[in-house]
Amino acid sequence: MKVCVIGTGYVGLVTGACLAQIGHHVICIDNNSEKVVLMQSGKSPIFEPGLDEIMQSGMEAGRLEFTTDLAAGVAHGDILFIAVGTPALPNGESNTRYVEAVARGIGSHLNGGYKVIVNKSTVPIGSGDSVRRIVLDGVAEREEKIGGFDVVSNPEFLREGSAVYDTFNPDRIVLGSHSDRAIAMMQELYNPIVKREFVADRNLPQVSVVVTDLTSAEMIKYAANAFLATKISFINEVANICDRVGADVTQVAKGIGLDSQIGSKFLQAGIGWGGSCFPKDVSELIHAADDYGYEAQLLKAAVATNQMQRLVALEKLQQVLKILKGKTALLN
Ligand SMILES: NC(=O)c1ccc[n+]([C@@H]2O[C@H](COP(=O)([O-])OP(=O)(O)OC[C@H]3O[C@@H](n4cnc5c(N)ncnc54)[C@H](O)[C@@H]3O)[C@@H](O)[C@H]2O)c1
Incomplete structure (x- = not known):
């Protein structure tokens, strides 16, 4: 499947590299051009065991690219992951301005066929709906016809220091959406991980996939x-x-x-x-x-x-x- 991951920190980079490793075609976007240049050379800006290796193998196979070009990423991906930071504000609330900026960017570039927009960032409850509204506003400002989109909440549970291992060996995968079509595409995306096709012990039971509404996934x-x-x-x-x-x-x-x-x-x-x-x-x-x-x-x-x-x-x-x-x- 064609995937775009926006924000290449711990979560985005590991997600993008692991999805490329299991056979998907992934473009990773970051607005930090120095970071992008480093990743284009096959080096990870963070230390995570096994990450450099899967980045390099994904790039050699032609399935993993890094760029600052959001328009190119949005055009490429059938599934668009938002994986930017959500740091705390002084009053304890999460700062969602990076997520909102990405949603606006997606809205202004969205074209072509149906897309699934995935909140991978840990976002305040209700953010799935606000991402949907922001993207719709961006689309409404243009004349272009788009093929429609749905929003999915797919929270991340990886631990820094074992992020690659955790991505291939999750305790569960949580998918929240009101759209059956979007959930079906997400299940297809994660199928090799669910079936444990990329772990040594193939006798392990399948990974549990918890399908919920959008808000419940955010709450989980x-x-x-x-x-x-x-x-x-x-x-x-x-x-x-x-x-x-x-x-x-x-x-x-x-x-x-x-x-x-x-x-x-x-x-x-x-x-x-x-x-x-x-x-x-x-x-x-x-x-x-x-x-x-x-x-x-x-x-x-x-x-x-x-x-x-x-x-x-x-x-x-x-x-x-x-x-x-x-x-x-x-x-x-
Ligand atoms: N780090 C963890 O262990 C962990 C685990 C689970 C969930 N999460 C959640 O995942 C989200 C991402 O966390 P992280 O640790 O990967 O964050 P991070 O700060 O390490 O990385 C965020 C990346 O997004 C990029 N970015 C910011 N704005 C952008 C934009 N407009 N366009 C493109 N790129 C942009 C930044 O340059 C940075 O590289 C957060 O919501 C966090 O709470 C993190």
Whole structure:
């Protein structure tokens, strides 16, 4: 199938290179021309195990290209992925201006046959509909006839550091749309991954594909990250209680993690959660709930526990080092 991926960060570049590896014809677009020149030489701007290799094999096979030319990408792709960043604004909401800019660009270049526009970025709930409206506005400004389009939410769950592995071995693929036609095209796109055609162990069961409406797919991404962040805050709270009662949180985590209903992952007590996704996704969900008149008390408590946990780490340092004056602790 013909694919265009707009935004080549962790998500877009890995998605584009992996889709080329499974046989699709992919054009990756980025508006950072230095990055594009580097990728055109077969080098990835980020370090991800296996990424350079699949980029080079895709390029040698003539199935993977990099350009800044959005018009060319939109003309090429039957499926257009939006994979630009959605950083947090100071008030906790996600900044959707990059997604909106890409939607406007797609609207002004859309022509030819039917297209599927895919929100791969983690976008606030309702963004699928706003992308649709922005693209329609762009199309309406022109006289050209287009073959129609639908929007799909296809959230990403890869982990930085094992992004290529995760793309070929997903726990599930989530597809949200009101259009059966768009869902069918997405299922065809991912079929080789669903059937495990590109992993060594071919006896694994097929990857589960969760088909939902647009809004539920958007919510799945936020709910997944909010759950994992809350799980970490939970074990940190348990750790703080353990410290007081004389229990060892490592043993406690092992003891509860072996319960298959709980699971051992995300039960390592420590300094708290951070990274590029958890803080912004949890605060966006709290913000969205507030917008709809609901106070997300549990999520707010998870955030508060997380912020407090950094101070717990400082107190422990003080117990060991005694004097912290003159030492630098980076809290961000
Ligand atoms: N990084 C992760 O581990 C991860 C995991 C799951 C989901 N996500 C989500 O995926 C989305 C992308 O994340 P990322 O980490 O890949 O972002 P990133 O910031 O690494 O990359 C975004 C890319 O988009 C490009 N870009 C911005 N505006 C553009 C435009 N108008 N046209 C073309 N290119 C443009 C930037 O130059 C950059 O290369 C975010 O919504 C993020 O929350 C990220």
